[in-house]
């Protein structure tokens with residue numbers, strides 16, 4: 001299972017000492033350092049455990065001031081990395097003259113409301129005298145916590161870590177995966193399993209839910225629903241099996257978390273005294289840092305669709321898709337049946353199309369986003385919010401298909 005990490009990036013001009021700073025933290029030559037400008041051709045990534053902060057992902061980025069065609073490409077990439085960072089460390093060599101690059105980074109930090117710390121890398125102690133000059137050239141920079149050090153001097157390592165720990169407010173644990181879980185209560189995970197289900201393990205959302213419930217001293221129990229039987233002309237056999245499963249426990253399950261594609265069955269079969277929600281809703285609430293309300297509000301755009309409109313189905317990974325895949329078969333066919341003439345298009349994979357291109361869509365239906373980091377998902381959602389296009393989620397959509405009552409039911413545990 002992917003560990004949730006704080007994303008910390010080093011940004012600045014070429015040769016400001018970003019790579020040396022990264023090496024200082026990782027205690028190894030993660031990044032090649034050299035006085036040749038532009039040595040860091042692409043972003044270097046290091047995974048590490050920082051004492052006091054836990055798992056982190058460190059990004060050593062290319063200098064933003066390279067003026068060439070390649071430099072422009074690097075700049076776009078670096079700014080994308082910045083969007084995904086929880087903490088931006090602006091590395092400044094105060095002995096240099098022009099601070100346009102630092103100003104650009106600072107502008108982005110403020111626009112994206114990122115946390116930022118400033119590190120003045122002093123190649124010579126006497127350069128400390130230039131710090132005031134930098135702060136006078138970039139207005140408000142002096143309001144941010146700063147540290148002066150020499151990035152190639154190992155003795156500054158603990159000072160740097162203490163500086164980060166003192167000023168950085170980790171948001172990693174802000175949102176609970178399943179905030180409604182209570183100690184000693186029973187929770188059912190409905191995991192139908194199909195040809196896409198990999199052998200030997202649960203999918204990430206299922207494993208996360210099981211771990212979370214157990215960690216919180218409650219009891220997870222999984223049920224494999226036979227969806228083929230439940231949807232057949234004789235569903236009673238599976239219905240009886242499901243009812244018998246629920247009845248065997250001394251205490252009533254407090255909630256059932258289901259695979260979203262089983263909502264057509266679960267919305268009817270789960271007794272009213274048991275709360276019901278879906279893995280996809282759980283993941284999008286968690287990954288978006290608690291912004292489920294945006295996805296709930298977005299579903300109302302379905303009511304306004306008319307022929308010629310376009311809907312985008314977005315998945316954050318490129319898993320192998322079988323015939324009855326939820327993203328490229330099940331959801332599109334439901335939309336086409338309900339709204340003839342509405343076009344459905346796809347964006348599968350980690351990278352998203354440009355905001356300009358997205359403007360053609362009336363609605364975006366996004367998967368749970370379980371295979372990308374929360375930071376990447378949040379950066380993606382922030383971009384989407386800027387376009388103003390409504391966005392909803394697989395779990396919300398598949399519940400909405402079952403009617404308003406089913407939708408309210410799956411949303412209720414979260415608010």
Ligand code: SF4
Pocket residue numbers: 315316317318319367368369370371372
């Ligand atoms: S990232 Fe999206 S499409 Fe890929 S496995 Fe997770 S929920 Fe499914």
